[in-house]
Amino acid sequence: MTSSHTISVLVDNEPGILARVVGLFSGRGYNIESLTVAETDAKENLSRITIVTAGTPMVIEQIKAQLDRLVPVHKVRDLTVEGPHIERELALVKVKGTGDKRVEALRLADVFRAKVIDAKTDSFVFEVTGTSDKVRTFVGLMESLGLVELGRTGIVAMSRGGEAL
Amino acid sequence: MKPEESATTGADLLVKALIDEEVEVVFGYPGGAVLPIYDSLFKQNRLRHILVRHEQAAVHAAEGYARSTGRVGVVLVTSGPGATNAVTGLTDALMDSVPIVCLTGQVPTHLIGNDAFQEADTTGITRPCTKHNYLVKAVDDLARTVHEAFYVARSGRPGPVVIDLPKDVLMNKHDYVAPKKPVQHKSYRPQVKPELKKVEEAIELIAGAKRPIFYAGGGIVNAGPKASKLLTQFVHTTGYPITNTLMGLGTFPASDKQFLGMLGMHGTYEANLAMYHCDVMINIGARFDDRITGKLAEFSPKSKKIHVDIDPSSINKNVRVDLPIVGDAGHVLEDMIRVWKAKQPKVDHKALKAWWAEIDKWRARNCLAYKQDKETIKPQYALERLYHHIKDKDHYITTEVGQHQMWAAQFLKFEQPNRWMTSGGLGTMGYGFPSAMGVQIAHPDALVIDVAGEASIMMNIQELSTVAQYRLPVKIFILNNQYMGMVRQWQELLHGGRYSESYMESLPDFVKLAEAFGAVGLRCHDPAKLDDTIKQMIDIKKPVVVDVLVDKTENCFPMIPSGAAHYDMLLGPDDRAAKPVSEEGMVLV
Incomplete structure (x- = not known):
């Protein structure tokens, strides 16, 4: 019954807003799988929060209603149920190694269309973007090739088509 | 006039904003961080301030005021301990959807985060126990924030709103501009009209x-x-x-x-x-x-x-x-x-x-039946007699939390809304007495009675001093069974009669206690004299504490044991243990 949902929340960019959202999740025992937040409209002073959460349909409905009830929240949209949408994530992947392993890492990076954004003679930092599944797969491959550090942004998402949030 | 030439300080401006919101009374307690507000209050006579003896009581009094009038209750407390003491009241107001605006003092903005004297992260602490809260960082935001806070507190499902006010913001100068009405909130617009x-x-x-x-x-x-x-x-x-x-x-x-x-x-x-x-x-x-x-x-x-x-x-x-x-x-x-x-x-x-x-x-099962004898007063009987004597008078009832609360709900009859003030969601012992003070402030000529237990009343007993100061003729009707009755009842039914810590040892003499605070104390243990005691209580135009000594072992029925279904009710003492409570039920409160 439990399923994963990607929820976009448009909020006032004000101090404490993230604490309100995160506090709601921890206080009511909801789950956060991924969370991203940044200002998206400087003129209107709005931020967009993208939350990936999991729960039964009743819990997901509650999460949305509880988010909508927060005073600085403008809009709550469940992208998972409201038609097709796209999700992207960015990761920085640091791989250390020499010889064959280094060549193989570079070759695979090419296959995954990851960019080299830093290089030393014995290391690379790759920037890879895509679905979480693609990022996970790439990181998995790097594990045996000298993965030493990983940073992920979490998911940002948007509905397909011309309609705005 | 430039703001810096203005004679209006943030605190003056706050008082003006409250008056514009048609606030009549503020329940509060002073302290260092809110001294500028108390100074502004001193210089005017539109707003009445009621000095409580503990900040929790200020919030409950504001709740009583709000629930009995339908208006927003206003609280004013200082920073640090003033704010943390208010937290129980705020949580109570959130659970029971009571509109409250609570003004808390805060250390000056440059000291925030420095562990300054009487500093607490008030917006952090109150975030989960308010409908919304604000930290005002500049005096130009103050008036707008106050008006927005009243809008949020009273609109949609009402609730408590905290405004945290650093001392420098209260002392900085700025002109007051009255709000445009109605206040339009940019994101909070609850749906009131149905489809x-x-x-x-x-x-x-x-x-x-x-x-x-x-x-x-x-x-x-x-x-x-x-x-x-x-x-x-x-x-x-x-x-x-x-x-x-x-x-x-x-x-x-x-x-x-x-x-x-x-x-x-x-x-x-x-x-x-x-x-x-x-x-x-x-x-x-x-x-x-x-x-x-x-x-x-x-x-x-x-x-x-x-x-x-x-x-x-x-x-x-x-x-x-x-x-x-x-x-x-x-x-x-x-x-x-x-x-x-x-x-x-x-x-x-x-x-x-x-x-x-x-x-x-x-x-026809007559589920509220009880047996009154000639020896000891049954709590149900005390409430039935109380109701008999007050029913034709303009009266308001508040309660504490426990058996007496449930009996009051069962045996007092309510014909109109806003006449019954009780802590339902949070179940706050100590709610009833300060709440009754707030009701009495709003309805000075009405008969206001706090139905209490001897354990609950001890939780905010210090407010006897407040009712004495303002000559509030609140009546405290204590059903004294010398136990935390509901705890004792659960221990009897669910924990094998092991009465762990539920006996109230060393209770005060409530009559002398009342007298010490300048109130009147009455006591009754004889069923035959109960009517006279109640009549006396009603006739005395002063605060009265009535210590009614009731049956110590009476339980509150009917009862659906926790975790049971509606048809599994216990109707009375003889009905008990037809079914032992399941383990799942034991876990529930």
């Missing part, structure tokens, strides 16, 4: 019912007195039975023959069985609290459920409903009555007659 289509669907469902029941809660109180009138009108039009939640008592006249009494854990047999066996449930302004539903899996299994609530997050939270309607209870009832009149639906009178016959059979 007409849903109301029409509801009427169809209601009219077609064979075993209907109305289940009405505190949302109707919050929708204003008109909503109670509309509810009464609609219930009369349909001829259907109605039950109230603890918070909803008074929204339908208790003396009416269609009223089944309160439902829930200590509700009546007829109300709970009607909820279990109904085919259409019309929930207006109630939230399917766990005290109401009992075992969720067996809650009213055969019914179609309509749920009217102004808060969408209350819908489908505990119980899945068939027809949710988001809107203000008053607006929804108005539409329901209009649609009903327009459609003139045919009610199944034969089925309804059979349903009432069944209900009357349950009623």
Whole structure:
């Protein structure tokens, strides 16, 4: 019954807003799988929060209603149920190694269309973007090739088509 | 005039903003961080300040004021301990949807985060226990924030709002500009008008019912007195039975023959069985609290459920409903009555007659019966006699929390809304007395009685000093059984009679205690003298503490043991242990 949902929340960019959202999740025992937040409209002073959460349909409905009830929240949209949408994530992947392993890492990076954004003679930092599944797969491959550090942004998402949030 | 030349400080501006919000009274306690506000209060005479003796009591007093008038209650406390002491009251107001604006002092902005003297992260601490909160960092934001806070506190599902005010913001100078009315909030706009289509669907469902029941809660109180009138009108039009939640008592006249009494854990047999066996449930302004539903899996299994609530997050939270309607209870009832009149639906009178016959059979069990003897006063008897003497007077009742609260809900009858103030959601011992002070401030000539237990009253007993100072003739009617009665009852029924720490040792002499504070103390232990004591209490135009010594072992029945279903009620002491409480039930509170 439990399923994963990607929820976009448009909020006032004000101090404490993230604490309100995160506090709601921890206080009511909801789950956060991924969370991203940044200002998206400087003129209107709005931020967009993208939350990936999991729960039964009743819990997901509650999460949305509880988010909508927060005073600085403008809009709550469940992208998972409201038609097709796209999700992207960015990761920085640091791989250390020499010889064959280094060549193989570079070759695979090419296959995954990851960019080299830093290089030393014995290391690379790759920037890879895509679905979480693609990022996970790439990181998995790097594990045996000298993965030493990983940073992920979490998911940002948007509905397909011309309609705005 | 440039702001820096202005004679108006942030504190003056705050007072002006409060007056513009038509605030008459502020409940508070001074301290370093709020001294500028107290200075501004000193220089004016529009706002009345009531000095409490503990900040928790300030919030409860504001709650009593708010619940008995429908207005926003205002609290003023200092930084640090002032704010943390207010937290219980704020949580109470959040759980029971009471509109409160609480002004807290804060250390100057340049000291925030420095662990300064009397500093606490007030917005951080109160975030989960308020509807919303603000930290005002600049004096130019102050007036707007105050007006926004009042809007948020009273709109939609009401609740407490905190405004944290650093001392430098209160001392900086700025002109006051009165707000444009009505305040338009950029993101918070609750839905008050229901979708007409849903109301029409509801009427169809209601009219077609064979075993209907109305289940009405505190949302109707919050929708204003008109909503109670509309509810009464609609219930009369349909001829259907109605039950109230603890918070909803008074929204339908208790003396009416269609009223089944309160439902829930200590509700009546007829109300709970009607909820279990109904085919259409019309929930207006109630939230399917766990005290109401009992075992969720067996809650009213055969019914179609309509749920009217102004808060969408209350819908489908505990119980899945068939027809949710988001809107203000008053607006929804108005539409329901209009649609009903327009459609003139045919009610199944034969089925309804059979349903009432069944209900009357349950009623005949007389589930609130108790046996009064000549020796000791039964708490139920004390309340019945109390009601007898106050029923024709303009009266308001508040309670503390525990057995006495449930007995008060069962044995006092409420004919109107806003007359019954009790801590339902949070269950705060110590709520009733300060709440009664707030009620008395709002209704100086009314008879205001706090029905208390001897344990609960000790939690805010210091307020005797406040009622003495303002000559508030509040009556404290203590049902003294020398136990934390509800704790003792649970220990008897669920923990093998091991009365761990539930006996109130070293109780004070309540008569002398009252006298020490300049109030009047009365005591009664003889059933034959109870009437005289109550009459005396009513006649004394001063604060009175009445210590009624009642049966120490009386339990509150009916009772649905925790984790049990509605049909599993214990009706009295002889009914006990028909079924041992399950382990699942033991875990529940």
